[in-house]
Amino acid sequence: MKRLLTLISLMALAASAFAQPFVWPDSWSNATPGEAVRGGELRISLIGDPRTFNPVTSAESQALSDYLFTNGAAVLIIRGPDSDEWLPYGASSFTASEDGMTVDVTVRDGMKWSDGSPITAQDYYLRYVLETDPDIGSNGYDSWFMGDDQITVEKVGDNGLRFHFPRPDRLAFPVVAVAPVPDAVFGAAYRSGGAEAVKALWGTDVDVASTIWSNAFVPTVFQPGERIILQRNPYFGEWNVDSAGNALPYLDTYSMTIAGDLDSALNLYLAGDIDQFSPRNLDDIGVINNAVNNGDIDVTVMESVSPVASSQFIVWNWNKASDPDKQALFRNANFRRAMAHVMDRDAIIDLVYNGAGLPMYTNVYPINDYWVNHDVEKYPYDPEKASELMASIGYDRKNADGLLINAEGKTASFILATNAGNTAREQIAAIFGDAAREIGVDVQVQAIDFNLLVDQLLSEGEDRPFDAILIGLTGGSRDWPFGVNVIPCATNLHMYNTSDACITAQETLMGQLFNVGRETLDTEAARDIGYEIQATEADLMPILYAVSPMAHYSWSASLHGYHNEGQINPLLGAYELPLVFMAR
Amino acid sequence: MFVYIIKRLFQLIPTFIGATMLMFLISQLVPGDFFKAKELEPNVRPETIQRMRAEFGLDKPVYVQYVNWMKNLAVGNLGQSFVSNQPVWQRIARPMRNSMYLAILSIILLWLVSIPAGVYSAVRQYSFGDQAVSVISYLGLATPNFFLAQVIILALFLTRTLTKDWFGFNQLIFPVAGMTSSNYLSMSPWNQFWDVMWHMFIPSLVVATSGMAGFTRVLRAQMIEYLGSDFIRTARAKGVGHTKVTYKHALRPAIIPFVAGIGNLLPALVGGAGLVEVVMSWPGITPTFLTALQSQDIYVVLGLLVITTLLLMAGNLISDLLLAAVDPRIRYN
Numbered sequence: 001m002k003r004l005l006t007l008i009s010l011m012a013l014a015a016s017a018f019a020q021p022f023v024w025p026d027s028w029s030n031a032t033p034g035e036a037v038r039g040g041e042l043r044i045s046l047i048g049d050p051r052t053f054n055p056v057t058s059a060e061s062q063a064l065s066d067y068l069f070t071n072g073a074a075v076l077i078i079r080g081p082d083s084d085e086w087l088p089y090g091a092s093s094f095t096a097s098e099d100g101m102t103v104d105v106t107v108r109d110g111m112k113w114s115d116g117s118p119i120t121a122q123d124y125y126l127r128y129v130l131e132t133d134p135d136i137g138s139n140g141y142d143s144w145f146m147g148d149d150q151i152t153v154e155k156v157g158d159n160g161l162r163f164h165f166p167r168p169d170r171l172a173f174p175v176v177a178v179a180p181v182p183d184a185v186f187g188a189a190y191r192s193g194g195a196e197a198v199k200a201l202w203g204t205d206v207d208v209a210s211t212i213w214s215n216a217f218v219p220t221v222f223q224p225g226e227r228i229i230l231q232r233n234p235y236f237g238e239w240n241v242d243s244a245g246n247a248l249p250y251l252d253t254y255s256m257t258i259a260g261d262l263d264s265a266l267n268l269y270l271a272g273d274i275d276q277f278s279p280r281n282l283d284d285i286g287v288i289n290n291a292v293n294n295g296d297i298d299v300t301v302m303e304s305v306s307p308v309a310s311s312q313f314i315v316w317n318w319n320k321a322s323d324p325d326k327q328a329l330f331r332n333a334n335f336r337r338a339m340a341h342v343m344d345r346d347a348i349i350d351l352v353y354n355g356a357g358l359p360m361y362t363n364v365y366p367i368n369d370y371w372v373n374h375d376v377e378k379y380p381y382d383p384e385k386a387s388e389l390m391a392s393i394g395y396d397r398k399n400a401d402g403l404l405i406n407a408e409g410k411t412a413s414f415i416l417a418t419n420a421g422n423t424a425r426e427q428i429a430a431i432f433g434d435a436a437r438e439i440g441v442d443v444q445v446q447a448i449d450f451n452l453l454v455d456q457l458l459s460e461g462e463d464r465p466f467d468a469i470l471i472g473l474t475g476g477s478r479d480w481p482f483g484v485n486v487i488p489c490a491t492n493l494h495m496y497n498t499s500d501a502c503i504t505a506q507e508t509l510m511g512q513l514f515n516v517g518r519e520t521l522d523t524e525a526a527r528d529i530g531y532e533i534q535a536t537e538a539d540l541m542p543i544l545y546a547v548s549p550m551a552h553y554s555w556s557a558s559l560h561g562y563h564n565e566g567q568i569n570p571l572l573g574a575y576e577l578p579l580v581f582m583a584r
Numbered sequence: 585m586f587v588y589i590i591k592r593l594f595q596l597i598p599t600f601i602g603a604t605m606l607m608f609l610i611s612q613l614v615p616g617d618f619f620k621a622k623e624l625e626p627n628v629r630p631e632t633i634q635r636m637r638a639e640f641g642l643d644k645p646v647y648v649q650y651v652n653w654m655k656n657l658a659v660g661n662l663g664q665s666f667v668s669n670q671p672v673w674q675r676i677a678r679p680m681r682n683s684m685y686l687a688i689l690s691i692i693l694l695w696l697v698s699i700p701a702g703v704y705s706a707v708r709q710y711s712f713g714d715q716a717v718s719v720i721s722y723l724g725l726a727t728p729n730f731f732l733a734q735v736i737i738l739a740l741f742l743t744r745t746l747t748k749d750w751f752g753f754n755q756l757i758f759p760v761a762g763m764t765s766s767n768y769l770s771m772s773p774w775n776q777f778w779d780v781m782w783h784m785f786i787p788s789l790v791v792a793t794s795g796m797a798g799f800t801r802v803l804r805a806q807m808i809e810y811l812g813s814d815f816i817r818t819a820r821a822k823g824v825g826h827t828k829v830t831y832k833h834a835l836r837p838a839i840i841p842f843v844a845g846i847g848n849l850l851p852a853l854v855g856g857a858g859l860v861e862v863v864m865s866w867p868g869i870t871p872t873f874l875t876a877l878q879s880q881d882i883y884v885v886l887g888l889l890v891i892t893t894l895l896l897m898a899g900n901l902i903s904d905l906l907l908a909a910v911d912p913r914i915r916y917n
Contacts (some may be wrong), residue, residue, distance in 0.1 A: 043766070048875060049668075051667050052668060052669060052670075057669065134635060137636060141632055142632050145629070203668065203669065203670045204670060205674055223768075223769075224678050224679075225678065225679060225682065225763070225867020225868075225871075226762060226763055226867055227764075227766065255766065257762065258867065259761060259762075259865050260761075260862060260867075261862065263863070264761045264863070264865035267737060267760040267761050267865075268760070268761050270741060270760075271741075271756055271759070271760050273762075294745050295748065295754075296744060296745060296754065449614075449616075450620075451614070451615040451617075451880075452616070454616060454620050455615055455620070458623050492623065492630050
């Protein structure tokens with residue numbers, strides 16, 4: 001027996017010797033391992049309390065949930081800020097089949113949960129099992145589907161997983177980048193009590209010190225409404241090292257003060273109570289710079305670093321059976337092109353965003369520059385050209401009120417709705433409306449409740465209750481930045497036409513290109529298809545894109561180890577948490 | 585008295601049911617629901633959103649939703665928060681407690697300042713001090729709390745700049761946000777108490793200022809009325825000292841309306857200190873309420889309204905009973 005135990009011990013030792021740690025590349029940080037200072041605390045702010053600590057049922061996206069459940073967890077594969085290439089992280093290796101239908105993953109040896117127990121393939125497999133159970137209602141449920149076809153996972157041997165895709169998919173790798181869920185807790189609950197037992201786990205009333213995580217920092221204290229304190233995971237450094245072989249993370253503590261709103265967060269930042277703040281606009285930057293100039297705080301300010309991952313656009317309603325004149329107008333491409341020529345993006349950038357914005361001409365956000373087709377027809381601000389286009393569709397004279405009329409004496413008139421309270425959108429609508437009225441198109445701007453606006457936008461059928469809406473979408477993918485619910489006809493965010501069929505040939509073409517592009521695994525070839533989608537859309541001009549505001553960053557001058565220049569933006573983030581440190 | 589209380593309690597039942605119906609109806613008039621924003625997420629399928637709605641019963645007719653909610657209410661269950669998927673009571677208990685701390689301190693500050701100020705104004709009518717109290721009171725009444733809080737925050741930052749330049753002291757004398765310091769948990773219980781008090785002082789002061797004007801002016805008027813009455817003249821004629829006449833003979837009857845109003849403070853205790861809590865990031869009930877309203881976490885909103893309604897009704901009853909206790913002219917049959 002003693003011999004057997006010795007043998008098992010030796011085998012375990014040998015196995016751990018073979019377990020290779022993940023080496024965090026130097027290129028992911030602007031500091032070298034030699035400069036790093038061990039210890040210290042990074043303090044940030046949260047806007048509200050976390051809604052849950054349950055990684056399966058969480059549906060929110062904020063600093064804590066993003067860190068705990070996805071970005072900071074031991075996901076199977078990972079991408080750094082310097083490249084779009086996927087690297088094995090929670091996996092020791094992975095291979096994709098030639099046809100792109102399967103991805104084989106070998107789970108890394110030597111990984112541990114924060115209680116010291118091993119992270120296994122079962123912990124990853126469990127994530128798939130739980131997220132695909134509709135009774136649990138996980139926010140990740142839809143990511144396991146391509147249309148109506150489900151992506152499946154099977155266990156292969158002790159530490160292997162095989163992902164099966166119904167067809168080749170550019171979005172396959174983000175699906176493979178799953179985080180583990182502790183089987184000892186969630187698996188046990190699922191096996192004994194089903195979906196309800198899983199949903200009941202780790203609510204905000206849980207003793208967070210009893211929860212286990214794969215992250216560099218794990219929550220140890222949660223004071224609702226006040227703060228969350230995360231301490232270094234003692235086992236993380238066993239399989240995460242810097243290029244010099246030092247265990248990561250460098251910091252001891254990562255804490256989050258619950259500020260309630262961004263004004264309070266700014267106050268906390270000015271008071272020196274937190275180390276990082278993302279200024280919303282140039283006004284915030286002015287306040288911070290003032291405090292810096294007074295010598296009150298010592299911080300770095302990075303102004304207009306990159307565009308944000310969101311859009312602002314106007315969409316016209318093509319389904320207006322109750323008003324055939326308006327429907328015909330909105331369906332006329334030359335009308336929409338004329339409207340594009342009165343979108344004064346420079347004025348919007350100057351007046352609404354104080355110069356901190358970029359013009360936007362396609363459905364791909366400027367932050368995803370690799371995918372943006374810069375050669376699409378832009379329809380620059382040109383009221384004369386707009387007037388010519390309006391004349392070409394019959395609106396070639398003006399009435400006594402200075403409004404364009406056609407041969408039947410009908411004016412070109414529509415209501416542009418946006419959501420009340422969003423001052424940027426209200427201002428954009430006003431600027432656009434003024435410019436359109438200059439050429440004789442009557443635009444009545446209405447600010448209405450957000451939910452009412454969304455109801456109108458997402459209404460379906462041949463007769464929908466709006467003329468035009470100014471709204472925005474957020475998100476964005478580095479792999480295929482086209483929305484599955486946006487581009488193809490008969491999807492719920494195909495906003496200009498929600499009848500069940502495409503109306504124009506361009507819509508049909510874009511839907512086909514979307515499907516082909518998503519299934520094209522070669523990135524350059526996919527980008528070419530993406531370019532074609534954008535060019536087709538620019539020709540059809542169903543959606544008039546306005547501008548993308550810029551993102552700003554600021555943090556304590558003591559904070560080091562953040563991303564290199566050009567690698568800081570809302571998609572890539574500002575730093576890799578294990579690599580940052582506070583200089584003393 | 586006992587019969588009166590029982591009678592009043594029974595009268596409260598239809599009032600309460602009427603109030604809940606009104607609340608529920610108004611909550612349903614708001615367009616959309618909690619899951620509306622999800623519909624704008626490009627990668628969420630419509631059937632998923634339908635499933636979520638069904639899980640929370642939002643796909644059922646309004647009257648069914650109301651009946652289900654009332655059934656839960658009858659057994660003390662305020663419902664489930666959509667946002668945190670936890671019982672509403674769990675979601676609101678802690679913010680209520682935090683708001684209560686703020687309310688208690690602000691009431692103490694209000695009474696500590698207003699009673700002497702009101703008495704002084706009455707005794708020294710039309711003096712410079714009386715005028716000064718009036719001006720300050722009206723300023724307090726006219727300045728919205730959220731604005732005053734912002735002005736004080738700005739003043740705190742300016743004070744820091746001055747103390748840094750003059751004394752090399754680069755710290756804020758009072759915190760501008762939050763309820764505790766970051767090292768709160770490592771403090772002794774006594775220091776924890778003082779830490780909360782330190783954070784609470786400015787928001788409490790701001791909340792107290794809005795009540796001071798009314799309190800001081802009403803007390804002044806009451807005092808002037810009593811100081812001119814026959815029994816005070818008699819007391820003075822019998823040689824009772826000025827202080828005793830003012831504080832024992834005049835102040836005691838003058839303060840009766842305020843004592844009787846204590847019951848009405850009940851809903852105020854948990855109702856939150858308003859936007860001051862938002863501006864100063866106090867983890868009280870107002871930010872919770874506003875967040876729930878914005879996200880249409882409807883059962884949290886209704887839960888808060890139900891509790892406030894109950895306390896308002898209980899407070900009214902207590903006020904009536906207190907009035908009888910302090911004013912011998914009032915008797916209940």
